[in-house]
Amino acid sequence: QTVVTQEPSFSVSPGGTVTLTCGLTSGSVSTNSYPSWYQQTPGQAPRTLIYNTNTRSSGVPDRFSGSILRNKAALTITGAQADDESDYYCVVDMGNGIRVFGGGTRLTVL
């Protein structure tokens, strides 16, 4: 069974740039997988950042961008801020209606 992989944790300095990735244990993530990214802080519902590879959700600042990098989906945060410290999840469409989330990346800003 294919698993969606994400870095368990990542750290970035305030003002810095970080790229989180979302891959598959078997195969590649492509635009046909409609990879999407969600941010979640403790006790809150997830918030959509990026859907369909690189479309920013309404109200999301352009510091957040999505792309495909070396067969993985990627979320890049530029000019990291303290309130970017959150859990980040990706989801991919595996075909036949099935979606699978990655395990999430805990981002620390320090």
Added chain:
Amino acid sequence: EVQLLESGGGLVQPGGSLRLSCVASGFTFSNYAMSWVRQAPGKGLEWVSVISATGGSRYYADSVKGRFTISRDNFKNTLYLQMNSLRAEDTAIYYCVKLVVVGNFDYWGQGTLVTVSS
């Protein structure tokens, strides 16, 4: 403004049943596929099920297939999740989620907590 309001969560014994509802507003409900996503305490997000805009297509995660049924009433702008044969591992916050026309999720509800325990 898109709003998704879940209800129906609560405490249920193992083997029991529960029906979740999600009332949608702020968009043309009948034009969009909808989904349920859950999150067990302290764990990550898990996709549960999706239903097409017309209700004609439904898909489930292996973990709930045969026990959960997704449905919708486009006249009432409401999404449902009928959960039967509940297990302790079904304990989670259940989120109602709207999909974009082609692709994955854009808007999320605030969630409703389901606890399966004796």
